[in-house]
Amino acid sequence: MAFTRHLLLLLAAAATITATAATDDTAPSPPPSPTPWPDLFHAVLFTNLTNYSMASTGPPLRLTDLYYDWPRRRNLNLVRHQLSPDPLYDVEWNNGTTFYFDSSSCRVERFDVGVLPPTWLSGGAAAEYMGRCVTGGIDCHVWGKAGFIVYYEEVATGRPVRWDFIDVTGIQQFVMSYEVGVVLEDSQWQAPAHCFPDEENEQDTKEEEVADGLEAARLLKKLADAAIAF
Template sequence: MAFLVRSTSTEATLCLLLLLLMRVSSNTNVITKQVKHPKPKTWPKQFHSVLVIKNPKTEEMQVVDLWYDWYNGRNLNLVQHQLGKLLYDVEWNNGTSYYFTLNDSYSECRTVVFEVGILRPNWLEGATYLGQRYIDGFLCNVWYKVDFIWYYEDVLTRRPVHWVFYTGRAVHVMTFEVGAVLEDSKWQAPDYCFNKEEDEGEEHQTTRFRSRDSYQRDSI
């Protein structure tokens, strides 16, 4: 009888140990899944977004119509300065960008050549995950890219909600239309952009050649 009691006690102990090991193993798997950080969603190859941008240093406000068209190698920022001018910023994947106004009383154009083209759809690859935070009323996953941008993406829809540059310049995403395409005629720079380019000559054009990476820190 004593042998049977000891045997039953030993089996019970082994069963308890086995249950504990299974529970620990299950908890370990849960922890492992939690540690795996999400990655930012790749930008769609064509989209339209309305952005509200505020510069905390100057208090300047802008509304921007962003048209991104990777298929055709082009990006347009239609920048409306508060109570000011409407500026077209047309960027091409060959490295050429045109900044111009379409105002009958005052027309201006500036042409700049960069070393690289427009942002790639996967430009957020390699960003550091910072966790989840609320911004503009949305629960977002947050990433930090290199040394110039904090990017907020809605947890539920995975749409961009907000991003902030290292300067503090804050971008609020008001709309995000995947697949929207702007008609070709809207991308064409006016004739006086090209006339000005011919007058300036190649030497002056070279002096304005700089890396798009430094420019994009404040203009994405």
């Protein structure tokens, strides 16, 4: 009798363990969280706007060297249009000031937000997980953010792969290379003298227009509104 009671207790315990395991197996796992950007990195981005006539007044094909420097609260996009010998600099500072310049012209814009923090994708209005897909042969997690950007991150490494703007511009940017810890020398961040005209030439300089093609940078600025303030 004691043996039977003991056996029943063991069977009941085993049934409880099995039921618990089954419950755990069927419980949905939480969606993955986006990987924060490293504090320092250099990425080469390819942008193709040939299919989007509304997206740009500048040449549609371009390569951009993106230098992200969160410790110094600065971000630089060095934009090279197809066959253009004169690169376009977009230097962003955390006080909201951005300098757009090339070898002969300059424009200064001021925004209400600064540089995107490393947690911009998960901070503030958090990104919505959209699932997994393969793009360019790379298995990616995909998130949507703020109703106008879709962000692709490599499943195996957490590296950014591409991001698409789902507004009227239709801009798509593809990450061609990605180096963590790379720092651009300070001299490359300095706006040239023609960004700081004297009073005599100030009016003429204001009327100069830098060749555009910085729509993606401006759209990323909008994301800072939804990111955590640092």
